[in-house]
Amino acid sequence: MEFESEVMNAYMQLLVRDFNVKSTDRAMAIDTFEMSNIWKRKQPKVKLDPHMYKYILGIVNENHHWKLTNKGHDPSQKKALLLDPLGESSTDINRCKDVTRAFMRLRGINVSRWGCDRVPHPRQTDSTLLRALCIEIC
Structure with missing residues (x-):
């Protein structure tokens, strides 16, 4: 059974809202379709x-598989994060770096050394790991 993007979007909005209420730092979630x-x-x-x-979160659905990206993780360090419950490939790390650079460049941010x-x-063994990773990243 496939997890619906509407459910993922609603859950991410709840996590971001709770984080923004409890923290002085700000977070935002990009819609899964847009991400x-x-x-x-x-x-x-x-x-x-x-x-x-401080955090710009996005969840990517690729080949019916969800991956969490954090485009704004510590902008002063010019880093993004990629969390794949099945493990991150070097190809996905490079893609994360490229799409993050393009995304930030369109917003007027110097991206020459931005990385991912x-x-x-832990590797996913059940359906709860992505939830734990979403909570951990904030």
Whole structure:
């Protein structure tokens, strides 16, 4: 059974809302459909100022599989994060770097040294890991 994007979007909005209530830092979630288009290197339609957020979260659905990206993770360090419950490939890390650079460049941010990292996490064995990764990243 496939997890619907509407459910993922609603859940991400709840996580972001709770984070923004509890923290002085700001977070924003990009719609999964829009984030998947960004991941495919299509022109983004989302309008936001990355300077306003410490975390810009997006979840990509590729081949019926969900991946979490964090485009604004610590902007002073010019890093994005990619979390794939099945493990991050070097191809996906490079794609994350490329799409993040393109996304930030369109918003007037210097991206010459912007990279994409991964963080250690367990591999998915059930359906709860993505939820735990979403909570952990904020």
